Amino acid sequence: MVSQIVSAIGVMVVGVFICALYYWLSDKILNAIFPVPVGNVTLASRNLNRRAVVRPWLFLGPALLLLGIYLVYPVVATFILSFYDRAGVEYVGLANYRWAFFDSGFRQSIFNNILWLAVVPAACTFFGLVIAVLTDRIWWGNIAKSIVFMPMAISFVGASVIWKFIYEYRGGNDTQIGLLNAIVTWFGGDPQVWISMPFWNNFFLMIILIWIQTGFAMVILSAALRGIPEETIEAAVIDGANGWQIFWKIMVPQIWGTIAVVWTTITILVLKVFDIVLTMTNGQWDTMVLANLMFDWMFRGGGDSGRSAVIALIIMAAVTPIMIWNIRQANRDAGGH
Amino acid sequence: MTSLTTRLKRVGLPRLIVHLSVLFIVILWLIPTLGILVTSVRDKGQITASGWWTAFGSSSQTSAGRLGDPSTAKQEGANYVIRGSVFENGQSGTVKAFGTRVQEPAAFPAGTPADLGEGETLTVQEDGAYIYSRNAPFEGSRGKRIYLTVTTPPVFTLDNYRTVLFSEGIGQAFINSLTVTIPATIIPILIAAFAAYALSWMHFPGRALIIALVVGLIVVPLQMSLIPLLRLYNEVGNFLGTSSKTYAGIWLAHTAFGMPLAIYLLRNYIAGLPKEIIESARVDGASDFEIFLKIVLPLSFPALASFSIFQFLWVWNDLLVAIVFLGTGRDQLVLTGSLNALLGSRGGNWEILTASAFVTILVPLAVFFGLQRYLVRGLLAGSVKGG
Structure with missing residues (x-):
């Protein structure tokens, strides 16, 4: 009983840690891909812009993934399934x-x-x-x-x-x-x-x-x-x-x-x-x-x-x-x- | 008396009516919950004998009993007498009245001799002792049937809780509910907060569209998601060779289902943070990641608290997601699920149902009364601003 609670708390900690790690690591990788060299002003500003274009999607990524799998895709799939038979295999029209x-x-x-x-x-x-x-x-x-x-x-x-x-x-x-x-x-x-x-x-x-x-x-x-x-x-x-x-x-x-x-x-x-x-x-x-x-x-x-x-x-x-x-x-x- | 009338005058009749109507409403709203709380600590026998609103008084019950066999009669002078107590099987209480016919079970008051005719008299004392005498030998082989009105003092007990926690599986279900709720409440916060920050303080094409999508998804009925997700879970379970009903599955499901409201609530709050703070941090060369972690996250604490209370209450109280995505085995059945199962299997056993119900509502009530401020704030942010 107690071990189950401990493992739930463990999952929570690990889950939060993995999420944090994702955001931190993806930010680091982004910065590494688009470096901002001190000497080269044109490259620096171009890479800063590139970072600004990509970064919102890194921040939004996990949320959009979850919304997509659990809410957007099912709405479409349910609509399609409504035209299929009980097992969802054969098309039955209306x-x-x-x-x-x-x-x-x-x-x-x-x-x-x-x-x-x-x-x-x-x-x-x-x-x-x-x-x-x-x-x-x-x-x-x-x-x-x-x-x-x-x-x-x-x-x-x-x-x-x-x-x-x-x-x-x-x-x-x-x-x-x-x-x-x-x-x-x-x-x-x-x-x-x-x-x-x-x-x-x-x-x-x-x-x-x-x-x-x-x-x-x-x-x-x-x-x-x-x-x-x-x-x-x-x-x-x-x-x-x-x-x-x-x-x-x-x-x-x-x-x-x-x-x-x-x-x-x-x-x-x-x-x-x-x-x-x-x-x-x-x-x-x-x-x-x-x-x-x-x-x-x-x-x-x-x-x-x-x-x-x-x-x-x-x-x-x-x-x-x-x-x-x-x-x-x-x-x-x-x-x- | 005079002070009361002067006070009444000062308060004024309309004001008094307001007080009384609010009092009436409060009592009306409180009574249902009070009913199960009181019932859950009552003795099992008393629950069915009298309504819970009489719990604090003595409960009165009519029962049938039998006097001693004629063979136990002793001759005392001219009479034959049977003595004994009507409380034999460890019962207790106070006898208020007794009778010999089922039509009139309370024909005679306790303590006074009752003339039963044919030379028979019966006296039943309040403590249950009786004297049954006849001026001739008793006939037949069985004791006389009598009816008693017995009042028993209120008995309060925690036995019902002991029963539901340890033998009806509510204790295990409580643990299961915690297992589902803890990760499913905390994990969405971070994911939603990053998304909310991006939607508030970063400029990129499609931002307005995503905000509209999030607002729209808040109201999408869960029913739309169930069938495809159930199929998806079964396929994933088959593919991995595991059961499709796992805690990991329900954590993800609750995280995702809470996401639209979380993003919406947090975005409303984060977008309202003072522009100067964030701009000056940017000027100082802080990256978005640092701004989010060091400035936005700490400042958003009230909104984070509001959302986590919502999410906690929603996950803890949820039944639909739990019965679709979790199994019905002992190690996976959550509180709402077991309460629903008990309603089927223990339909009339109110001592079990009320105690179980109280266990399930205990934690949310504690959260509610402890953190009401944040809950109200979240509700207002979610509805008034949005509307």
């Missing part, structure tokens, strides 16, 4: 896409994904904004923020166990030890098996992600709210605006850009949501989403890379508009820099 179009499981996943997309980003942003506004006005606001922010540190699997315990159902006359059913029975209702209640169970799963992500929205929005100039709000107060009007007509329009960032960030997260559905229901009782369906087809019956690739591409297609928007924003920032 058969996998046709399958997806008519498959009821696929349609169910699309429907659920849309449901998630409609609810989770909106709920997180709304709660995040409300909590940010409320906590900014009280002296123990930072403690409250810490607590709402805390689930961010908890894994989706851990959060699923936490919430599964809340949704726990016990049959017969057993005492309900799940909080939700205990409350329901306390009010005189009948305990329910929340997780296997078609359609509504989606919402019980969404609550988990909302619980985790609201803190993220709150932190970002709180910072944006603090950036609103004091005078703007004071002017509104003098003009006789009440709290409600200040919130909707002054604060929200001022931080509109940040709200969009929070919204899109959570949207991307929702599209990739996998762990929660896997651990809570494994897609049973009509809770399947695209990411889980994709995983399912990756291994089901030895794996079907064609169908799996199609599902991955659908997720990618949903992310693409946000990706383009992000790139344009980043370019605009760089232009101003």
Whole structure:
């Protein structure tokens, strides 16, 4: 056990050392290939230029290599595989896409994904904004923020166990030890098996992600709210605006850009949501989403890379508009820099 | 009382509402985690007997028992008496009530004689001792069936943790998680920092394109990478004659998947460093390598810290990459993976699930509360600036 940790730390040290060695050594070699002799000014300046041309690529090399192998190549390969059969050997044209179009499981996943997309980003942003506004006005606001922010540190699997315990159902006359059913029975209702209640169970799963992500929205929005100039709000107060009007007509329009960032960030997260559905229901009782369906087809019956690739591409297609928007924003920032 | 009302007036009703709503939200957010924390230290039997929110009070349980055989009856004066204790198998607790019919298991309060009819009386004391008497000899060969309402004081124990750590494999999984996380958190930093420096302070054709590529790759779903990489790993494994599921494989995968965000975050920070410092170092004849190592790297510490916290939380909490690139054997299953497996195999055993869940969230929570400042700073740099 201990030896395993020691070897992990060893790997870390060796890994860092090898990386450092690469950068150091490649720099040395570059300098050796293009020497800067003291006497020869033309050669010196030409070689300095040559160094300046090559050096960025030495610095970028390892990062680009990793990005290329693990992200760029797979995107292309997945696209190509989507036109091939389950083993990725025989070209099948659009058969996998046709399958997806008519498959009821696929349609169910699309429907659920849309449901998630409609609810989770909106709920997180709304709660995040409300909590940010409320906590900014009280002296123990930072403690409250810490607590709402805390689930961010908890894994989706851990959060699923936490919430599964809340949704726990016990049959017969057993005492309900799940909080939700205990409350329901306390009010005189009948305990329910929340997780296997078609359609509504989606919402019980969404609550988990909302619980985790609201803190993220709150932190970002709180910072944006603090950036609103004091005078703007004071002017509104003098003009006789009440709290409600200040919130909707002054604060929200001022931080509109940040709200969009929070919204899109959570949207991307929702599209990739996998762990929660896997651990809570494994897609049973009509809770399947695209990411889980994709995983399912990756291994089901030895794996079907064609169908799996199609599902991955659908997720990618949903992310693409946000990706383009992000790139344009980043370019605009760089232009101003 | 007066002070409270004056204080209330000073605070004002709307303000009070704000305090109360925030308090409500905080409790709402805390309760789920509190639930598993409390449950994980409760006695196994009590977890199923009562909700965790009653853990600090005594839990009350209805159970069935049997009185002594008629053969143990002794004649005392005119009556035949059976004495004994309802707690025989090492149980303990306080008897609150008892009954003789399942429909009314708590018909009689403890400590007072109950008239059962046909000349029979039964008294059960709170400590479990009972006296069962009849004005004629007892009949039959088996003891009488009775029902008891027993309250037991709260029992807190670390047994659940001992069980999950040493017999459910969570201890080993913890080590495995550390094995994955330590190198996968540290190694990307250096690689990303060099790239971020090049993208901030070096001029070369294609720079804008690479920055756009990095920004774009941040949001590419992991799902896009899985199939080709799995095939690639299998081929490499076959070629080298080793398993395709190795720690080296997952270290590289996590390093690469963390790379876009790392480069982006670090570039935002490094590009914002004061121009004068870097230019004057250049004028002094320092090479880019020296500038990076001696000036940029030390100055970027806050950004490096932010990113390493992100990467740590992401790698530690990851399930998808771990189940695709690592095996499910004892020596490779990480915490999230074993927790997921336990959910399947130990579905109703909450003493095991809650303790395991708490072990898995312990380290990230410690990191979170210890280094929250850097985490928030990183989030803000990553989202507000980018948007």
